[in-house]
Amino acid sequence: MNSTQLSIAFAGLLFVIAIALGALAFYKLSGWKILDRAIVAIAPAICILSFLFAFNQFLIRFEGIQWGVKGNWSAVRLLPSFALKHGYQIYYDPNSGPITGMIKGPMMALAYLPVTLGSSPVVAVILGSLTATTFFFVPILWLHFGKSWKDVQTFIISLFAFLFFCLLVVISPVLRYVAFSVHADAIALGLSAASCAVLYYNQQRDRFSTLFLSAIFVVLAIWTKQVSLPIIVAIPLFLLLAEGWRCCKRYLLCLFISGISISAILIAIFDPKALFFYLFVVPSNHPWQGEAGKVTALLQTAKELFNYSFWPLVILGCVLLYHLFLNVKRKTAISLWFKQNPWILFVLVGIFLVPTAVLGKVKVGGDINNFGYSLYFTTTAASLALMQLAIAAKIAEIKIVAQSVKIAVLALFSALILFQSPKVFALIPTLSANLAQGFEKLEAFPSQVAYRYAKNHPEEAYFPWQTLSTLMADGKMYHFEYGLFDLDLAGFPASEEQFYEYLPENMKIIAFLGRNDGYVLKRLPEFSRKIEVEELPGWEVYAREE
Structure with missing residues (x-):
C-alpha cells in the first residue's frame, strides 16, 4: 500500500470512528429531544471534516507562502521584528536608514518578536503563520466557550457555533487570507476582539478593572494597524446604549488613560517624528487605485466589501428582524435589549470599521485583507447571535425560533458532510504528496x-x-x-x-x-x-x- 492509499484509508477510518461515536452518542442520550440528539450525533463527523478542511487550508496557504507573491510578503512582514533583534530601528528619519516598507504600528513588530527565535527564514515564517492564526482564533474560542463548559447541551451548541464561524472563515477569501498569513491584521483583529470579549461576558461592565482591560486591548490594536481606529467610537456607543452615560464616561476615561500611557511608552521607544511620518504622512499621500473618481472608487469598493459580507449580513438581518418582532411584542426597552444581546457590540464594531476598511483597500497597495476588519466582526456577531438563540430554546416565546435555528444548523452541516466529504477525499492524494515532499519544499522556500x-x-x-x-x-x-x-x-x-x-x-x-x-x-x-x-x-x- 502506497502513501496515498494509506492516507485515504486513514481518513476513511477517521470518518468510520466519527460515525460510530455519533451513533453511540445518539443512543446514550435517549433522554434528550430527538433534534438535540441528531445534532450531537453529527458533531464528531463535523469535527473530523473541519480538521481536514483546516489542514487543507494550511497546506494551500503554505504553498502560497513558498512560491507566490504573498510568500515574499510573509517573510518581509517579519523583517521589523528581526530588525529589533539585530539592533536596528524600525522607523528611521525619512532621509536616513534602511527602508523596510513598515507603515503599520509598532505593536505588529512586538507581537511577532517570539518568532525571532526561529533559526532560519522558513522556520520563522511557519512560526509567524501560527502566531497570526493564534491571535485570530483565540478570542473567538473565548467568546464561544467562555461559559459553556459547565453544561453539555450548551457546550454542544457553542461547538457548532464555533464550527459555523470556522466554516465562514474557510469559504471566505478575505478571512482565509487574514487568518493564515503573516500580517498585522490578525494581530490587530485578535486584540480588538479581546477588547470586546472582556465586555461580552462581564455582567458588571461598569467596573474599572473590566473597562481598563478592554481599553488596553483597544489601544494596542490601534497601535498595531491604523484601520482599527474606529473601534474607539463603537465600544463607547455600545456601552452608552446598554449601560448608560455613567459607564460610557468611565470607559472614555479608561481609553484616555490607557491611550496616553501606552502611547507615551511607544513614543519613548520609537522616534515620534518617524512614527508620525510612516504611520500617517506616507499612507495619507498614497494615490487611489484605478482611474475612476474617488466617489465611484469608494462605492465600488464598498460594494465589493458587501459581496464578501453577504452571508453574515443575511444571518444578522434575519436575527435582527426576529428581535424587532419580539421587542414590539414584549415592549422591551432599547437599553435592556442591548444589555441582553451583547453580540450587537460586534455588529457595531463591524459597521464602524467599514470606512477605514474601504479606505485601506482603495489606496494603491491595498488588498482584500483590509475588508477583514469589518467582516471578522460581522461573522463573529452572526455566530454569537445564532448561539444565543439556540441556547435560549428553553424560553417559551423563542422556542420555535430556537428550534428553527437548530434545524437549519443540522441541515447545513449534514449538507456539508454529504457534499464536501468527497472533495476532501479527492484532495487526499495531493495532501499526501505534499506531505511526502514537505522537507524538499521547505528547502526550496525562496527566503531559505x-x-x-x-x-x-x-x-x-x-x-x-x-x-x-x-x-x-x-x-x-x-x-x-x-x-x-x-x-x-x-x-x-x-x-x-x-x-x-x-x-x-x-x-x-x-x-x-x-x-x-x-x-x-x-x-x-x-x-x-x-x-x-x-x-x-x-x-x-x-x-x-x-
Whole structure:
C-alpha cells in the first residue's frame, strides 16, 4: 500500500470512528429531544471534516507562502521584528536608514518578536503563520466557550457555533487570507476582539478593572494597524446604549488613560517624528487605485466589501428582524435589549470599521485583507447571535425560533458532510504528496534559498524581496524594494546617498524570484547583465556589465 492509499484509508477510518461515536452518542442520550440528539450525533463527523478542511487550508496557504507573491510578503512582514533583534530601528528619519516598507504600528513588530527565535527564514515564517492564526482564533474560542463548559447541551451548541464561524472563515477569501498569513491584521483583529470579549461576558461592565482591560486591548490594536481606529467610537456607543452615560464616561476615561500611557511608552521607544511620518504622512499621500473618481472608487469598493459580507449580513438581518418582532411584542426597552444581546457590540464594531476598511483597500497597495476588519466582526456577531438563540430554546416565546435555528444548523452541516466529504477525499492524494515532499519544499522556500546563498557569500548578493534572509544570514539590513517604491509613490523617494548606503558593500549580483517590480534595477542600471547562478536555480539574477 502506497502513501496515498494509506492516507485515504486513514481518513476513511477517521470518518468510520466519527460515525460510530455519533451513533453511540445518539443512543446514550435517549433522554434528550430527538433534534438535540441528531445534532450531537453529527458533531464528531463535523469535527473530523473541519480538521481536514483546516489542514487543507494550511497546506494551500503554505504553498502560497513558498512560491507566490504573498510568500515574499510573509517573510518581509517579519523583517521589523528581526530588525529589533539585530539592533536596528524600525522607523528611521525619512532621509536616513534602511527602508523596510513598515507603515503599520509598532505593536505588529512586538507581537511577532517570539518568532525571532526561529533559526532560519522558513522556520520563522511557519512560526509567524501560527502566531497570526493564534491571535485570530483565540478570542473567538473565548467568546464561544467562555461559559459553556459547565453544561453539555450548551457546550454542544457553542461547538457548532464555533464550527459555523470556522466554516465562514474557510469559504471566505478575505478571512482565509487574514487568518493564515503573516500580517498585522490578525494581530490587530485578535486584540480588538479581546477588547470586546472582556465586555461580552462581564455582567458588571461598569467596573474599572473590566473597562481598563478592554481599553488596553483597544489601544494596542490601534497601535498595531491604523484601520482599527474606529473601534474607539463603537465600544463607547455600545456601552452608552446598554449601560448608560455613567459607564460610557468611565470607559472614555479608561481609553484616555490607557491611550496616553501606552502611547507615551511607544513614543519613548520609537522616534515620534518617524512614527508620525510612516504611520500617517506616507499612507495619507498614497494615490487611489484605478482611474475612476474617488466617489465611484469608494462605492465600488464598498460594494465589493458587501459581496464578501453577504452571508453574515443575511444571518444578522434575519436575527435582527426576529428581535424587532419580539421587542414590539414584549415592549422591551432599547437599553435592556442591548444589555441582553451583547453580540450587537460586534455588529457595531463591524459597521464602524467599514470606512477605514474601504479606505485601506482603495489606496494603491491595498488588498482584500483590509475588508477583514469589518467582516471578522460581522461573522463573529452572526455566530454569537445564532448561539444565543439556540441556547435560549428553553424560553417559551423563542422556542420555535430556537428550534428553527437548530434545524437549519443540522441541515447545513449534514449538507456539508454529504457534499464536501468527497472533495476532501479527492484532495487526499495531493495532501499526501505534499506531505511526502514537505522537507524538499521547505528547502526550496525562496527566503531559505536566499538565506543559504547569503551565508555562503556574505555581503555579495542583494535580494530586494528577501531582505529578511540577508538580515538573518549576516546581520545586515538592506532596502526592501516595495518599501522604496512605496515611499516614491507617496512623494518621498530615497536620496541617492540613502539608497546606496544600505546596499551590500561588495554587491556582485541582484536576484529575484516570483516578483521583480523593476524599481531597484531602474536605480541600478549598471546591473543589466542577466546571468545564471547554480545556487539560485530558476532565479532572475543580474550582474554588472563587464
